[in-house]
Amino acid sequence: MQFYKCCRQKYCLPAWNTANSEEEGEVSDMKVIKASGEQEEYNEAKLRRSLASAGADKDTIDQIARSMGDLLYEGISTQKIYREAFRRLRHSSDRLAGRYRLKEAILELGPTGFPFEKFVSEMLKRLGYTSRTGVIVEGECVSHEIDVIAEKDDKRFMIECKFHNHQGHKSDVKVPLYIQSRFKDLEKKWSSLPGHKDKLHRGWVVTNTRFTQHALQYGKCVRLKLLSWDYPRHEGLKDLISRVNLHPITCLSSLGKKEKQELLKRDVVFCMQLSEDEQVLSHLNIDALKKVRVREEARDICNANQQNNG
Known part of the structure; x- marks a missing residue:
């Protein structure tokens, strides 16, 4: 896709070309900065796919993608691009916006790793x-x-959850090396126990961000299962979350950060908990109207996924 430089080095999208950008998968010569600090060419198709995965219809996707041309400039961070897309999507629907910011919502499950383990x-x-x-x-x-x-079935997994609260943080090869050594100690013990001789025992590392290439290479070599945000392809964490209709309360636009943290401290992690139990919000210092909005948004996010997966 060709971008036209406007004033202050911003890039404007030609309206005639935006509607087909996803199908073409074209990229521009404009560089954007990823969370890891790496540069890559801006690809509007990625933005469109992320909006589509949140459930946005084609008209909404076209409108947001076209309007983003006023924001883009050389060296803009992908985080800023997606934050602005979220803001514009929120004008259309809190439900869609909540599902769109899933990656950021998982990052907000911290600061401890316990909610992520759950x-x-x-x-x-x-x-x-x-x-x-x-x-x-x-x-x-x-x-x-x-x-x-x-x-x-006949498989047993020892799983280590590596939670990061910054999406640019990658788990390097030291992580699977350490987990594999622990697993081998457990495997020796497990294989000697009654009823476990014929079971397949494997180690597994799950992270909410990504692994380095060396980590992936080592995992394949020793048959250690690795699961990251987008690995394995089409079977990554983001894909599995959508498949099982499981969204964290940190997705919700109707709750503030302190309110979300208070719920997490009380072991309330999932939107389904809010939609199914009216008493979950009773200890928060919010009025009745806001409680209704929170439960409605939680219910909408859960229902939207059921419709998309159905």
Whole structure:
């Protein structure tokens, strides 16, 4: 796609070309800065796909993509682009906006990693696993506290959850190296227990951001499962979250940051908890009207995913 330089080095999109940009997958010669600090060419198709995955219709996508031309300039951060797209989508629908900012919402599950561990455990349950969090397990040499233990059929997984509150942070090769060494200690013990000899035991690392290439290479070599925001392709964390209709309360536009943190402290992590139980919000210092808005938004986000997945 060709961009035309306007005043102050901003780039304007030709209206005749925006409607087909997703199908063409064209990129411009304008550089944008990713959260990791790396540069890449701006690709409007990525923006359009992210809006579509939130449930926005074609007219809304076209309108937002076309209007973004006034914002773009050489060296703009992708974070700023998506933050502005979120703001414009929010004018259309809080429900769509909540689903659009999923990556940022996962980042806000901190500062501790416990809500993320619970999130991963619940996601696996919805995928057919049995799972437990914070389990102390005896290894061959020492005992280990495991973030999540999940089982399905004849498979048993020791899962380490690596939570980061900044999307530019990647888990490097030291993470799978460390997890694999712990897993090997547990595997020796597990394989000697009654009923476990014929089971497949594997280690698994889940992160809400990304792995470095060396980390991915090592994981493949030792058969350590790795799950990041967009890895494996089409089976990444973002894909699984959408598939099982599981969205965190941090998606909600109707709640402030302090209110979200208060709920997380009380082990309220999921939008479904707000939509299913009226008492969950009772301890927050908010009026009745806001409680209604919060529950409606939570219910809308859950229902929207059910409709899209159906």
